[in-house]
Amino acid sequence: MTVHDPALLECKEVVELVTEFLGSTLAPVDRARLEQHLLVCPPCTLHVAQVRATIAYVAKLRESDAAADVSPALVDLFRRWNEKRTDDDDI
Numbered sequence: 001m002t003v004h005d006p007a008l009l010e011c012k013e014v015v016e017l018v019t020e021f022l023g024s025t026l027a028p029v030d031r032a033r034l035e036q037h038l039l040v041c042p043p044c045t046l047h048v049a050q051v052r053a054t055i056a057y058v059a060k061l062r063e064s065d066a067a068a069d070v071s072p073a074l075v076d077l078f079r080r081w082n083e084k085r086t087d088d089d090d091i
Helices: 011-022 028-040 042-060 063-069 072-090
Strands: none
Touching: 011 028, 011 042, 028 042
16 A cells, blocks of 8 residues: 655555555655654554564464363264254355
8 A cells, every 4th residue: 555645644545555664564754754754642652563563463372272171072062053054154
Protein backbone atom coordinates (compact mmCIF):
# COMPACT_ATOMS: atom_id res chain seq x y z
CA MET A 1 0.00 0.00 0.00
CA THR A 2 1.36 3.39 -0.90
CA VAL A 3 0.63 6.41 1.28
CA HIS A 4 -1.36 8.89 -0.78
CA ASP A 5 -0.27 12.37 0.37
CA PRO A 6 3.50 12.75 0.69
CA ALA A 7 3.09 15.56 3.23
CA LEU A 8 0.54 13.99 5.58
CA LEU A 9 -0.02 10.68 7.25
CA GLU A 10 -3.23 10.15 9.21
CA CYS A 11 -3.61 7.78 12.15
CA LYS A 12 -6.02 5.68 10.05
CA GLU A 13 -3.23 5.13 7.53
CA VAL A 14 -0.83 4.06 10.28
CA VAL A 15 -3.32 1.38 11.33
CA GLU A 16 -3.57 0.22 7.71
CA LEU A 17 0.22 0.19 7.25
CA VAL A 18 1.31 -1.35 10.56
CA THR A 19 1.61 -4.90 9.20
CA GLU A 20 3.80 -3.80 6.30
CA PHE A 21 5.79 -1.56 8.66
CA LEU A 22 6.51 -4.34 11.15
CA GLY A 23 7.13 -6.84 8.36
CA SER A 24 9.69 -4.52 6.76
CA THR A 25 7.83 -4.56 3.44
CA LEU A 26 6.85 -0.90 3.45
CA ALA A 27 8.45 1.31 0.80
CA PRO A 28 11.36 3.30 2.29
CA VAL A 29 9.69 6.68 1.72
CA ASP A 30 6.46 5.49 3.35
CA ARG A 31 8.40 3.90 6.22
CA ALA A 32 10.20 7.17 6.90
CA ARG A 33 6.92 9.10 6.92
CA LEU A 34 5.31 6.56 9.23
CA GLU A 35 8.28 6.75 11.59
CA GLN A 36 8.00 10.56 11.57
CA HIS A 37 4.31 10.26 12.45
CA LEU A 38 5.14 7.95 15.34
CA LEU A 39 7.49 10.59 16.76
CA VAL A 40 4.58 13.00 17.24
CA CYS A 41 1.62 10.67 17.83
CA PRO A 42 1.58 8.77 21.14
CA PRO A 43 -1.64 6.82 20.34
CA CYS A 44 -0.15 5.45 17.11
CA THR A 45 3.12 4.68 18.88
CA LEU A 46 1.15 2.71 21.48
CA HIS A 47 -0.80 0.90 18.74
CA VAL A 48 2.38 -0.16 16.95
CA ALA A 49 3.89 -1.31 20.25
CA GLN A 50 0.77 -3.37 21.03
CA VAL A 51 0.79 -5.03 17.62
CA ARG A 52 4.53 -5.72 17.96
CA ALA A 53 3.97 -7.26 21.44
CA THR A 54 1.09 -9.38 20.13
CA ILE A 55 3.24 -10.71 17.30
CA ALA A 56 6.06 -11.53 19.74
CA TYR A 57 3.66 -13.26 22.13
CA VAL A 58 2.04 -15.36 19.42
CA ALA A 59 5.48 -16.33 18.11
CA LYS A 60 6.25 -17.83 21.52
CA LEU A 61 3.22 -20.07 21.43
CA ARG A 62 3.98 -23.50 20.18
CA GLU A 63 1.42 -25.77 18.64
CA SER A 64 2.78 -28.77 20.49
CA ASP A 65 2.27 -27.03 23.84
CA ALA A 66 -1.33 -26.27 23.03
CA ALA A 67 -2.00 -29.81 21.83
CA ALA A 68 -0.52 -31.31 25.00
CA ASP A 69 -2.93 -29.30 27.15
CA VAL A 70 -6.04 -30.69 25.44
CA SER A 71 -7.52 -33.55 27.37
CA PRO A 72 -8.40 -36.76 25.54
CA ALA A 73 -12.01 -36.42 26.77
CA LEU A 74 -12.31 -33.02 25.09
CA VAL A 75 -10.89 -34.39 21.84
CA ASP A 76 -13.36 -37.29 21.98
CA LEU A 77 -16.26 -34.90 22.63
CA PHE A 78 -15.22 -32.76 19.66
CA ARG A 79 -14.96 -35.79 17.37
CA ARG A 80 -18.43 -36.99 18.35
CA TRP A 81 -19.86 -33.50 17.84
CA ASN A 82 -18.18 -33.22 14.45
CA GLU A 83 -19.47 -36.63 13.35
CA LYS A 84 -23.01 -35.67 14.36
CA ARG A 85 -22.70 -32.34 12.55
CA THR A 86 -21.47 -34.13 9.42
CA ASP A 87 -24.31 -36.66 9.64
CA ASP A 88 -26.84 -33.83 9.99
CA ASP A 89 -25.44 -32.16 6.86
CA ASP A 90 -26.14 -35.32 4.88
CA ILE A 91 -29.87 -35.10 5.65
